[in-house]
Amino acid sequence: MRLLSFEHGGRVSWGVIGERGGIIDLGALTGRRFPTLRSALEANAFNELTALASARNADLPVDDIRFLPVIPEPQKIFCVGLNYEAHRVEANRPKTGHPAIFVRTATSQVGHNENLVVPTESPSLDYEGELAIVIGKAGRRINESDAWSHIAGYAAYNDGSVREWQQHTTQWTSGKNFDATGAFGPWLVTRDEIEDGAELSLVTRLNGVEMQRATTHMMIFDIPSLISYASAFATLVPGDVILTGTPGGVGFKRQPPVFMRPGDLVEVEIERVGTLKNRVVAESINPTKVV
Template identity: 50%
Template sequence: MKLLSFRRPDGTPSWGIAKNEGVIDLGARAPGLKHALWAMTSLAEEAARHADYRLEDIHFLPPVPDPDKVLCVGLNYVSHIKEGGREPPPKPIIFTRFGNAQVGHGEAMVCPAASETFDYEGELAVVIGRRCRHVKKADWESVVAGYACFNDGSIREWQRHSGQFIPGKNFFRSGAFGPWIVTPEEVGDVTKAHLMSRLNGIERQHATIDDLCFDIPTLIEYCSTFTQLEAGDVIATGTTGGVGAYHKPPLWMKPGDTIEVEISGIGILRNPIVAED
């Protein structure tokens, strides 16, 4: 299944299931998608219904518009570690991203007035399906609702103000998440999926998910040890080599650009870039 959050043609928020011909609206079942992730079997039964809206008639929101937390992993692809001339970290580098620092598929990512060093980071997002704590690596699949594309849009200048990444990762509407969550049985072995980023149609990043330094089971075990994970929480697993900061000269996103993050078997997250008002 492909699960998504969206605005109906009349502008009211809802959530449901995406199909080839459109969207099944399940907004009457729960106040938001994260409240229904535990009921996958029941949701699958709804997938046979006819679509209520065409995809072109809805406005995409982040699949989970109001996550309790978004945990991001820094320096987690071997290719990205190498391009920065670093050594692999001994433990996962975790920072947080706020809910209002991300937009949905098709929505504009905002290039802030405070800096021009606006970089892209194509990533795989793992969405947690139920409340959990102290999850062992062997049990990681039992807590995963699905996968999505993620763009951890970064203001490099602010990211480097100190050893803490948070300021550069949380400018208002600077990242993106979507277009939907694809459930694990539809994705298959996610480690074989190809992750690509394209800026204005030109491929700038490409790797398979098995290039991760810390794999998904390790990240879930680590994160669920220091915090209680909730349904709808997101673990953005890191970006691969090819980010704009390491191009010569640096390749920053600017107003008028379009950035795409594609993961095979999941979809394409596409966003225009606009200037801050």
């Protein structure tokens, strides 16, 4: 299944892409039982969702909705840095025995076809195409051998980075959490659609030009080890997101550097998952507004 969160006519909902295209509005069908995709994951309702989807025609054309982040308000977004050797080398970072993990906030992300925003504080907004894992079953201190069973599915992510702010200190949080600088979508492809451990290609394009290309087998720390490591210090719950790292080819290490500029189109395509597309805009500030 391809599950997504969306807005239509001012109403926030979630659903599934039907076999003939279009969206089956599962939020409207399930009502208070499962008001969000996250709540459906918490209830492990995949069998019920499959039955509902197979019995209905689409309720909405895809072109009529506004895509939200796949999980609009995850409890946790864990990001893995330097998880591809080419990116570790280009970033001039030493090898480590453990994943480098930082966090993103929900307000830092937008959905498919929504605008990524270059903040007024810095023009250095860089792309980072990544495979996102969405957790479907809670767990703490998960063994690597059990890790696959805790996955609900996969999505594409652009872990946009404001490089100047990322380099202010050794901690990356500030450069990774400007509002609307990361993108998550278009949808969640459920785990049953992709064999555990399958090698998936990842490509990032900026204005149609290929900037990154790798496969998931090039990760330094694989998916089971990332889930096991993260769950050692935090209980993972349904809807949590783990970003598995970006390959080499990021913009700030190119000569000259290449950043996402207003008017650009950036795409993150992951084999068997989908293509996440976003336009880039400059932040609009109301000078009379006082916060």
